[in-house]
Structure formats: C-alpha cells, structure tokens
Amino acid sequence: MTFRLFDTLSGAVEVVEPLNPGRIGMYTCGPTVHDQAHIGNLRTYLAEDLLRRHLEARGLQVTQIMNITDVDDKIIAKASAAGSGLAEFTAPFVEAFFRDLERLNIQPAHFYPRATGYIGPMIELVQRLLDSGHAYQSDGSVYFRISSFPDYGRLTHLDTAGLKTGASGRIDSDEYEAKETVRDFVLWKAGRRGDLAAWDSPFGWGRPGWHLECSAMAMDQLGESFDLHCGGVDNKFPHHENEIAQSEAATGRTFVKHWFHPEHLLIAGGKMAKSQGNFVTLSALMERGHDPLAVRFLLLTGAHYRHKLQFKESLLEEAAKDLERLASFWKRCAQAEADLPTVPGGPDPLAVASARAAELFEEALDDDLNLPDAIGTIFELLREGNRLLDKGLAGREGAASALTTLRQADTRLGVIERRAAVEEVLTSIEAALLKQREQARRDRDYAASDRLRDELLGIGIQVEDTKDGTRWHRV
RNA sequence: GGCGACUUAGCCAAGUGGUAAGGCAGCGGUCUGCAAAACCGCGAUCCCGGGUUCGAUUCCCGGAGUCGCCUCCA
Numbered sequence: 001m002t003f004r005l006f007d008t009l010s011g012a013v014e015v016v017e018p019l020n021p022g023r024i025g026m027y028t029c030g031p032t033v034h035d036q037a038h039i040g041n042l043r044t045y046l047a048e049d050l051l052r053r054h055l056e057a058r059g060l061q062v063t064q065i066m067n068i069t070d071v072d073d074k075i076i077a078k079a080s081a082a083g084s085g086l087a088e089f090t091a092p093f094v095e096a097f098f099r100d101l102e103r104l105n106i107q108p109a110h111f112y113p114r115a116t117g118y119i120g121p122m123i124e125l126v127q128r129l130l131d132s133g134h135a136y137q138s139d140g141s142v143y144f145r146i147s148s149f150p151d152y153g154r155l156t157h158l159d160t161a162g163l164k165t166g167a168s169g170r171i172d173s174d175e176y177e178a179k180e181t182v183r184d185f186v187l188w189k190a191g192r193r194g195d196l197a198a199w200d201s202p203f204g205w206g207r208p209g210w211h212l213e214c215s216a217m218a219m220d221q222l223g224e225s226f227d228l229h230c231g232g233v234d235n236k237f238p239h240h241e242n243e244i245a246q247s248e249a250a251t252g253r254t255f256v257k258h259w260f261h262p263e264h265l266l267i268a269g270g271k272m273a274k275s276q277g278n279f280v281t282l283s284a285l286m287e288r289g290h291d292p293l294a295v296r297f298l299l300l301t302g303a304h305y306r307h308k309l310q311f312k313e314s315l316l317e318e319a320a321k322d323l324e325r326l327a328s329f330w331k332r333c334a335q336a337e338a339d340l341p342t343v344p345g346g347p348d349p350l351a352v353a354s355a356r357a358a359e360l361f362e363e364a365l366d367d368d369l370n371l372p373d374a375i376g377t378i379f380e381l382l383r384e385g386n387r388l389l390d391k392g393l394a395g396r397e398g399a400a401s402a403l404t405t406l407r408q409a410d411t412r413l414g415v416i417e418r419r420a421a422v423e424e425v426l427t428s429i430e431a432a433l434l435k436q437r438e439q440a441r442r443d444r445d446y447a448a449s450d451r452l453r454d455e456l457l458g459i460g461i462q463v464e465d466t467k468d469g470t471r472w473h474r475v
Numbered sequence: 476g477g478c479g480a481c482u483u484a485g486c487c488a489a490g491u492g493g494u495a496a497g498g499c500a501g502c503g504g505u506c507u508g509c510a511a512a513a514c515c516g517c518g519a520u521c522c523c524g525g526g527u528u529c530g531a532u533u534c535c536c537g538g539a540g541u542c543g544c545c546u547c548c549a
Contacts, residue, residue, distance in 0.1 A: 029549075030549095031549080032547090032548085032549095037549085038549090040548095040549060041548095041549045042549085043549075044549040045549080047549095072547070073547070074547090156478085156479095156544080156545090157478080157479090182546080183546075184546095185546060185547080186546095186547085209547075210547040211546095211547075231549065232548080232549025233543075233544080233549080234543080234544070234548050234549060235548080235549065236544075237544065237545070237546080238545090238546045238547075239546090239547070239548090241546090242546080242547090261549095262549075263480085263543085263549095264542090264543070264549075265549085266542070266543090269541075269542075270542075270543095271542080271543070271548085272549095273548060273549090274548080275548070298487090301488090301497095301498085302487065302488075303487080303488065303489095304488090304489080306480090307480085307481075307488090308480080308481075308542065308543075309487090309488095310487075312486085312487085314486080314487090314499085315486085315487060315499085317499085318486090318487075318498070318499045318500085319498090319499090321498085321499070322498060322499080325498095325512095325513095328512080328513095332513095364489090370489075370490095372487095372488060372489055372496095372497080372498095373488095373489050373490075373496075373497085374489095375489095375497070375498080376488095376489065376496050376497035376498080377496085377497085378497090379496095379497055379498065380496085380497075383513095383514080386512095386513055386514065387513085387514060387515085389513090390506090390513060390514055391514090441508090444508075446508055446509070449508090449509090450508095450509070450510080453509095453510075453511090457511095462511070462512090463510090463511075464510090464511050464512050465507075465508095465509095465510080465511080465512095466507095466511095466512075466513095467506095467507095471511095471512085473512095
C-alpha cells in the first residue's frame, strides 16, 4: 500500500514519492499575526499536522517550515493605531498562536521563519526577477509581470481572462494605477524612510509584498524545488499562484511538487472569517469549558479535510464524549494487559480484531488521509474489544494488541493517550465523600449512598460501581 | 458574469455500478441494590427529473438548493 494524496496541481490523487529518498520538505503557510487565530485557521494547521504525522508514520523524515507573517498592511494599520512598534504589537499574537498549537497537540514545525527576518533574501529575489525581465519598477514599487509567465493559472486551473476583476470587492483601486495590467502583483511596495515598516533596497525604501516572503523563505529552507506546499484553500488564488510564478520565473525550476489545500470551516452556513465577525477562538471555547483535545478531534475527524465542515458547539460536546470513550477503552486495555492471563487455546480473538483494525485504519489514511473513515474502524474495535472483555473471551495478548493498535492510531489522532493520561486526583474533601459512600454501600445504606453520589456528581465527580469496585471520573 | 465544490437517517459524516461505515441523540433490553459505564437489538432506498445499464445513491444530462474562489482571507 502506498500513500496517496490529492494534489491541487494535478487535480487528482497522486502517489507521494519524495524528491529525495526518505525525506520530505514541507512548507506550510502560517499565520499573519495581527490578531488571535480562530478555529477555522486552526483547522488548516490540524490538517497539516495530520499530513506530517502520517508521512512520519510511514517512515519518512519530514522537514516542516511554517512562516510567521509579522509585517503586512493590517499589522501596520493596527500597530500604528495602537501607537506601538511592529514587534511590540505582534509579539502577543505570536505567543497566543504557539499556545494554541500546543493545546491542540500540533507538532511544532522545525523552523518558523519571520518575514521581518527575511528582508535580505526577499530583496535578492526581487532583483533576480528585475534582472530577468519578469518584474518592473513603477512609482517606487516593483511589480511582477504576469504576461512574462505563460504558465500562470496552472494551479487553480483558472482562465485568467474570464476573471471578473474586483469581484471579491477586495481590491484597493489606487494600488493598481501604477501597474501595466491589473493582474500584475506587487513584489515590493514603495514606502518612506521612517515608516513603521520600511527597509532600504536597491529599488528604494519600502516593504515586501505578501507573496514574496513565502517564496524566499521556502527556497532558503527547503531548496528551489521541494515536495509539499500547504495552505488553506483561499490561498490557492492568488497567493500560491503568485508564489509559483515568482519562484519559477526566478529559478527556471519547478517550485513545488505537490500542493495540499484543506477546506474551510463554516459556521452558521458561512465561512468563518475575522472580516465576517463570526469567528470562534480556541481560548473562547476553553473559557466555556471545552477541552482543546475535543476541538482537535472534531476538526480532524468531523469531516474529510477536503470537505467543508460545519461548526457547531454541540458537535464539540459529542467529540468530548467520543474522546472519553476512547480514553476509557485505552485505560481498560492497559489494565487488562496487566491483570489478565493468556487466553487458553488458539489465537486471542481481540488480537485478531486489533490487527485487522490497524490494517483498515492505515488503508483509510493512505487513501488521501481519510480519517473520518479510519476512525470508524477504531470505534468498531472499541465495541468488539469491550464485548470480548465483558465476556471474558479476551486475554493479555488481545489487550496488548488492542493497545498497540490504539497507540499506532494515536500517532496520527494525537488525542487518546493525552486524554487518558490526564491525571485525575481527588481533593481531600472529594476523597472523604467517596470513602463515606463506600462505607454506606458496605452498610447497605443505599439512601445515604445515593445521596453522596448526587453530591459528588454535583461537584463534578461521576461515580461508577463495578464488580471490581468503585470507579470515578470527572465530568 | 466566470470557475469550482457540496446535497446520504433528528444531527455530524464515510462509502460503493448490485439495495449504505462510524459517531451523537432517541427507543427497548442485559448487567446493577438503584444508577452510571459497557454490551445487545431497533432507524435511511442516498435533493428532484430524465438518460446509459440486466441493475445507479454511485456514471451522463438538466433542474433546485447551499457554499467557496475570482488579486494581499487558513
């Protein structure tokens, strides 16, 4: 079985074969730090995390780069409104971003280059494009000449002639007066010495255009040609199209082999976006008592990454229940592995079911990261495992094998072990109440026992009586 | 105006040319002092109309609805 991934460039599911044997260079478009990330942004980073984890699970050595865009028009506008410097303004958002990644158990990239740290290489790239005639200067700015790059539009399969200029309502019209044609995009924006964000360059004072940074940083870190470039669907055009144009025009080589574009998160039927004011942040959800791991689980398994996902808070509650079931099965298997004997005669049925589930799980992920499909096999194993354990038909080997399958799945899911490992400790008052209840049950004083159970539930402790004694967990 | 995606049980959502995974919710049951947890059982002919086919939810055409992109939004 090989790993196949949908590639935007070819428009088809393709076998992923590394340019360099055993290694993958992966560039992921990161945040523009003018505000906190919302969970729609985070969905993209989660899909990329899943992709990287799966590549690694298949034995590939991945180098992941994620940029931090710490200079752009919005940042400049907001920083100057706040009367602060660029770095001073962006620092808290950068911090918040990394905090979100950690809470969602997203593996950190190997390097997070910042736009402001790459002005030199960006200027060099602009110079190369000027020298080769792919760019021109006008009114102190430098623009990319799209007519010099015939392949323009290949990624999005757009016939640029048919585009309705300004249909998105996002064009700042006076920005276009200095261009040869409206399609051309800016590489270097004219500015003045002393501006909040301005650097000296051979083309005068100014600042880099947005598309430029990704090309410069990606090529610096991963080479002029690399395997994978990732970003939300809305970056396909124009951002990634422009990146291809400026990179390939400068180097004459293929910029990126495969393009990966996770779909949007919708809320109340529309795209979640800061400009719409309909966004939800991770910290807001946590303040309302949601577990960030439930957010991870929902955003990864709630729908295939290439499909839009409708966000509702009730789905988060469902996800939390799923997580609870998975974690308690994990703990049950760990316990059973320690306690149970080997099942006599023949193979352990749970071991057989576990091996099969692992196989199906990998097949589904190999098929364009179909985690929503893959998770189904895990729940089937969970049901079968509980059934066999309930009936005493599974033994040590089966439990161990189920745990192995869960562990293996969790290298991609990234939620079960973390959830299961949440150390649940009782306060002395809670412990005392539990103890009293145990005694009441031994005395068969069920009225007292039930009263104590209600009391414990009231303070968030769910009590369960089993054959092997009383268990509890927080709700 | 151009391009594209989607429409599957109350909700979320996989999937296949031969009558449809999984999760949540609901109902009934086993277990339990009672609960909880766990397990067992119960639910959809896949937006509508036409076509291709022995047979379509799955392919083609048309329609309806929803959503996305169309120059600095993940």
